[in-house]
Amino acid sequence: MIEIGKYNDLRIVAKNSDGLSLSDGDREILLPYADVPKGIEIGDNINVFVFVNKDGNTIATTKEAFAEVESFAFLRVVDATDDGAYLDLGIGKDVYVPSREQKRMMEIGESYAVYLYLDESNGRMLASSRLDKFIEEEDFEFDEGDEVALMISERTDLGYNAIINNKYIGLLYHNELFANLQPGDYRKGWVKKVRVEGKIDLTLQPTGFGHILETRDVILKELKESGGKIALGDKSTPDEIYDRFQISKSAFKKAIGGLYKYRLITISDYEIKILVDEFAD
Structure with missing residues (x-):
């Protein structure tokens, strides 16, 4: 079945005056000639993004979409009216956000974390910045300490909310951050704690003694490759340390x-040096 708002692997079955006809075996849709890559032939398979255009026709494109339906994304507003806003999806077809689905009124040129979904009445893509409607709040598919994929969604008084594995939401606390974050950033993170009420605390650093041992090995290897010394020490800033090793100053x-x-x-204030005798051949 051809899925609207997602990538589909389809077979080229014919050519016509407007483009190529693509099929999943049951249904055919159009890939306009403007999007047809060179060297493609009838009988080949092609991976395309499928959407419904303004005329109500289902169309394929080889342009890269910034997001698919049933996913969270950080998209820029390219137009806005009293009724809603339009977000750039990267394919020449913008995604509409009705006013009722805006957590706060969207402004042209600004970017927002949204969830993409299909309008059941016409199959068109819509988006919402009311993320709580689409977040799962139980049956977590991870344990404390697990590595997860994060999309930073917004800054709050306590820290940064982040979408976890395109499914859940958690919090990175300001006082535990050592790197600059911005909404829309994609980061690797770890689950620090799952609270009784279902709230999830996150960290950008793996926890436990095993991580410290691994970090020691990384630092020793870097010292050997850097002539035996590195310009980081006890008084180096957290940003300087993160830029070099992607770890917190504490770690x-x-x-x-x-x-x-x-x-x-x-160890000195601004430098660490390897003890050469310990590694002499």
Whole structure:
């Protein structure tokens, strides 16, 4: 079955004056010539994004869509009226957000976290910034400590809300962040805690002693490849440490503290150095 608002792998079955006819075996749709890649022939399979155009016709495109239906995305407003707003999807067909589906009135040029879905009455794509309507709040498919995929959705007084695995929502707290975040960023994260009421606390750092041991190995390897010293130390800023190792200052200090304890490095305010004798051939 051809799925509107998603990518479909279809077979080219014919040519006509407007483009190529694509089929899933039961239904045919048009791929306009403007979107036909070079070297494609009848009988070939092609991966296309399918949508309903303004005339109500189901159309395919080879342009890359920024998101599919049944997913969360961060999209820019290209037009707005009293009735709704239009978001750029990257395919020449904008996604409509009715006013009733806007958490706050959308402004041209601004970007918002939204959920894409199909209008059941006509098959057209719609979007909503009322994310809570589409978030699952139970039957979590992860445990505390698991790695998850995050999309930063909005800044709050406590931190940043983030969509988890395109399904749930959690919070990254301001006082635990060591990297600059912006709504729309995609990050790898970890589940820090699932609260009794179903709220999910997130972190951008893996937790546990195993991570510290792994970080020690990374720092030692980097020292060896950098001539035995790195311009980071006890008083280096969290941003400087994150730029080099993508870890928090706390994790960095625990790792170099362990290396120092075993007399593998020396530490100063703004530099760590390998103890050459320990690694001499």
